Amino acid sequence: MSNSREPIRNSQAAEQRYLDDVVQKIRQAEKKAQSSIEQAETDKRSINKQFGEEVKLNYGDYATNLETALSIHQQQQMLAERENSWQESTKRLSILRRLIGNPYFARLDFQEHGEPKRETIYIGLSSFSDKNDKFLIYDWRAPISSIYYDGKLGDVTYQTPDGEQSVNISLKRQFLIKKGQIDSMFDTAETIGDQMLLEVLGEKSSTQMKSIVTTIQKEQNKIIRNTSADLLFVQGAAGSGKTSAILQRVAYLLYRYRGNLTSSQVVMFSPNQLFNDYIENVLPELGEQNMVQMTYQQFVGRRLPNYTIVDPTAQFEVPQTETAKKISKVKTELKFFKALQAYSRTLESHGMFFRDLKFQGKPYLTKEKIEEIYYSFNQNYHLGNRVDATKERLVQLLNNRVEPELRKSWVSKTIEGLDPEQLQAMYARADQEFSSSDAEYKYLARKIVTQALKPVNQGINRMRFFNINKQYLHFLAQVPQFLDLSDYGLTAAEWQAGLLETQENFKAHAIHLDDVSPYLFLFDLMTGKRGDRRMRFVFVDEIQDYTPFQLAYLQFQFPKAKYTMLGDLNQAIFTKTNSRSLLSQVQKLFDRDKTEVVQLTRSYRSTKPITEFTRAILKNGKKIDTFEREGDLPNAIVRDDQDQLGEDLLAQLKINDDRGVTTAIICKTKRESEILTKFLQSRDYPVTLIRSESQRLAAGTLVLPAYLAKGLEFDAVILWELSAANYPDEDDRQLVYTLASRAMHRLTMLATNQLTPLLEIVPEKLYVNEK
Numbered sequence: 216m217s218n219s220r221e222p223i224r225n226s227q228a229a230e231q232r233y234l235d236d237v238v239q240k241i242r243q244a245e246k247k248a249q250s251s252i253e254q255a256e257t258d259k260r261s262i263n264k265q266f267g268e269e270v271k272l273n274y275g276d277y278a279t280n281l282e283t284a285l286s287i288h289q290q291q292q293m294l295a296e297r298e299n300s301w302q303e304s305t306k307r308l309s310i311l312r313r314l315i316g317n318p319y320f321a322r323l324d325f326q327e328h329g330e331p332k333r334e335t336i337y338i339g340l341s342s343f344s345d346k347n348d349k350f351l352i353y354d355w356r357a358p359i360s361s362i363y364y365d366g367k368l369g370d371v372t373y374q375t376p377d378g379e380q381s382v383n384i385s386l387k388r389q390f391l392i393k394k395g396q397i398d399s400m401f402d403t404a405e406t407i408g409d410q411m412l413l414e415v416l417g418e419k420s421s422t423q424m425k426s427i428v429t430t431i432q433k434e435q436n437k438i439i440r441n442t443s444a445d446l447l448f449v450q451g452a453a454g455s456g457k458t459s460a461i462l463q464r465v466a467y468l469l470y471r472y473r474g475n476l477t478s479s480q481v482v483m484f485s486p487n488q489l490f491n492d493y494i495e496n497v498l499p500e501l502g503e504q505n506m507v508q509m510t511y512q513q514f515v516g517r518r519l520p521n522y523t524i525v526d527p528t529a530q531f532e533v534p535q536t537e538t539a540k541k542i543s544k545v546k547t548e549l550k551f552f553k554a555l556q557a558y559s560r561t562l563e564s565h566g567m568f569f570r571d572l573k574f575q576g577k578p579y580l581t582k583e584k585i586e587e588i589y590y591s592f593n594q595n596y597h598l599g600n601r602v603d604a605t606k607e608r609l610v611q612l613l614n615n616r617v618e619p620e621l622r623k624s625w626v627s628k629t630i631e632g633l634d635p636e637q638l639q640a641m642y643a644r645a646d647q648e649f650s651s652s653d654a655e656y657k658y659l660a661r662k663i664v665t666q667a668l669k670p671v672n673q674g675i676n677r678m679r680f681f682n683i684n685k686q687y688l689h690f691l692a693q694v695p696q697f698l699d700l701s702d703y704g705l706t707a708a709e710w711q712a713g714l715l716e717t718q719e720n721f722k723a724h725a726i727h728l729d730d731v732s733p734y735l736f737l738f739d740l741m742t743g744k745r746g747d748r749r750m751r752f753v754f755v756d757e758i759q760d761y762t763p764f765q766l767a768y769l770q771f772q773f774p775k776a777k778y779t780m781l782g783d784l785n786q787a788i789f790t791k792t793n794s795r796s797l798l799s800q801v802q803k804l805f806d807r808d809k810t811e812v813v814q815l816t817r818s819y820r821s822t823k824p825i826t827e828f829t830r831a832i833l834k835n836g837k838k839i840d841t842f843e844r845e846g847d848l849p850n851a852i853v854r855d856d857q858d859q860l861g862e863d864l865l866a867q868l869k870i871n872d873d874r875g876v877t878t879a880i881i882c883k884t885k886r887e888s889e890i891l892t893k894f895l896q897s898r899d900y901p902v903t904l905i906r907s908e909s910q911r912l913a914a915g916t917l918v919l920p921a922y923l924a925k926g927l928e929f930d931a932v933i934l935w936e937l938s939a940a941n942y943p944d945e946d947d948r949q950l951v952y953t954l955a956s957r958a959m960h961r962l963t964m965l966a967t968n969q970l971t972p973l974l975e976i977v978p979e980k981l982y983v984n985e986k
């Protein structure tokens with residue numbers, strides 16, 4: 216071997232010596248960071264002290280005031296510098312402390328093409344260099360680290376900001392290091408050896424998701440490091456690491472665009488708040504700040520604070536009628552988005568509804584007048600400029616009204632009614648002087664009038680002259696002109712009935728979730744709003760639960776961002792009907808050349824028997840591969856009465872508890888979860904019921920309703936009442952698949968009378984039927 220140091224480091228003892236050396240250097244750096252923090256703190260204290268004394272001394276005339284101001288400015292600058300250095304050192308310190316116990320997880324030996332020397336690098340959570348700026352550890356996100364995840368041994372290439380590089384890899388070594396000691400190490404010729412992955416996957420679940428940097432798979436690495444696509448669409452089986460991959464991707468992007476990208480320019484839309492809590496620690500553990508996280512409902516809901524958003528399907532408690540499903544389909548498709556855009560263009564020449572702007576309870580700027588102004592501009596004005604020009608004219612009109620208003624009797628009455636205190640508050644200064652009492656009266660009158668007209672002014676600025684509700688209903692009435700309702704199996708009368716329902720909802724300050732996005736979009740179009748252009752990356756997880764309309768609306772809201780959308784078209788649990796066409800509809804929103812699709816087919820979450828079972832539930836399932844991890848076959852127990860089933864549940868819980876695995880019992884609805892929780896408590900079995908998404912996941916056995924289980928995982932899952940009564944037909948197939956695929960090590964299904972017929976297609980050898 217050409218590198219003389221290499222043989223020395225080939226045994227574990229030698230690697231340990233090298234590790235000790237690195238750890239010692241990190242410790243030295245830690246001390247240094249600690250002392251610069253202390254220094255910055257001492258400096259801050261002394262600046263503050265000095266500053267306090269100077270200010271006390273110089274509290275005098277104008278000149279010294281100016282001097283004081285200058286000195287304050289100077290002090291502030293000095294403080295800010297110290298603050299910066301304090302923050303830098305604190306951040307550094309926390310990274311160093313993280314590195315001390317586990318500085319790196321891999322070593323690579325390689326030779327760059329054309330270079331005589333072979334190099335050895337170590338890869339860890341963050342980079343670290345010694346006093347001479349020699350890198351002892353490379354960040355896992357550095358360009359060179361990519362070859363650890365990507366390639367086999369031999370000749371490989373990797374991307375750098377300056378283009379492609381080729382190297383020849385001769386060694387790839389993985390380490391499991393705990394508290395500064397090498398637990399085990401293995402050399403691998405594979406991408407990332409299965410041995411390492413097996414160790415990691417065999418671990419127990421917890422209430423917090425973990426980072427996967429040490430074992431990122433090649434396909435996942437593609438997702439993480441992609442910077443070219445405007446739309447990166449990831450279709451991945453349950454448990455294939457979609458969520459994990461995007462969290463590492465956020466960390467990667469923050470590193471790659473350091474200085475130009477902040478975590479506030481990255482937003483992630485996730486299925487529910489519970490899931491947000493579940494993933495909350497991953498980025499901080501990687502030394503990065505969390506991105507903005509919210510649910511789509513939160514995103515749109517904050518713009519409609521006075522409305523209750525109704526979504527009858529969300530919790531599976533109320534079944535939807537066939538007609539309601541069809542109407543819902545119309546309102547959630549891309550065609551509807553386009554129809555709305557087309558409708559908005561017609562408003563440029565006619566058809567906009569207005570409201571009076573009132574003053575003292577009476578129309579002040581009438582809707583007729585506003586309409587006249589709005590349509591007085593020529594056809595070059597689109598909706599956005601039309602509204603700006605209208606606002607301007609209305610403000611002018613309002614200003615012109617001030618003078619005549621001054622002479623009205625309500626103004627003089629108001630002035631007469633002012634008590635001395637109120638009067639005093641009207642003057643700019645206590646000793647304000649006027650040339651005459653007439654001038655004083657005019658001054659006061661003007662103040663009162665402008666004050667009173669303020670709400671009208673606000674109404675103009677906030678565009679209260681638009682009648683958005685009426686406009687939206689008008690649009691719904693016009694829909695048959697833009698779409699063929701018969702394509703959706705709907706008659707004009709059924710559509711009209713749906714419209715009346717929306718109208719009734721408005722009266723009750725409620726709005727159906729399907730109406731929310733079109734309603735806001737119409738308002739944006741009317742007011743010429745153009746979205747948030749600062750947002751650079753948008754992530755949408757569990758995309759199969761979004762409607763094409765919602766995704767189009769997101770794109771409208773963040774027009775400059777690159778999108779990463781992840782989903783499993785096998786798991787569409789809320790929007791069953793259109794999941795198949797979702798991808799094709801979404802692709803229409805982006806430039807074809809800038810769209811990349813990545814498939815993740817291997818399921819890492821579950822043992823092989825569980826993955827084999829869950830994938831058999833799907834009829835036209837996308838391809839799913841298992842990961843070779845052994846475990847028990849899933850088991851199903853069916854009883855004639857629920858009391859007996861309760862005993863079986865307790866018995867299964869005992870088995871799981873004895874094995875030290877944590878169980879989640881998933882029921883179909885919230886009501887069922889509540890009843891089951893009461894039963895278990897009556898039998899002195901401690902459980903935590905998760906009944907809303909604002910709750911936290913707790914340790915120990917959980918009971919939760921199906922709609923909250925999205926995206927989560929548990930050591931053991933018991934599906935309570937997976938019966939024919941609860942899951943009768945095809946509509947629930949994807950839901951059952953989603954629920955079953957939450958299990959990592961153990962899956963049990965319990966039902967009274969009869970198991971759901973959805974399992975009939977699953978070969979008997981894939982599970983144990985205990986009846």
Ligand SMILES: Nc1ncnc2c1ncn2[C@@H]1O[C@H](COP(=O)(O)OP(=O)(O)OP(=O)(O)O)[C@@H](O)[C@H]1O
Nearest residue numbers: 427430431432453454455456457458459819820926
């Ligand atoms: N490369 C990896 N190394 C180690 N663990 C991994 C890897 N990829 C995925 N996992 C583990 O597999 C499990 C499933 O990952 P994740 O939740 O990201 O999948 P998902 O595709 O989002 O699943 P779902 O669609 O079912 O919600 C997690 O426990 C995760 O830590």
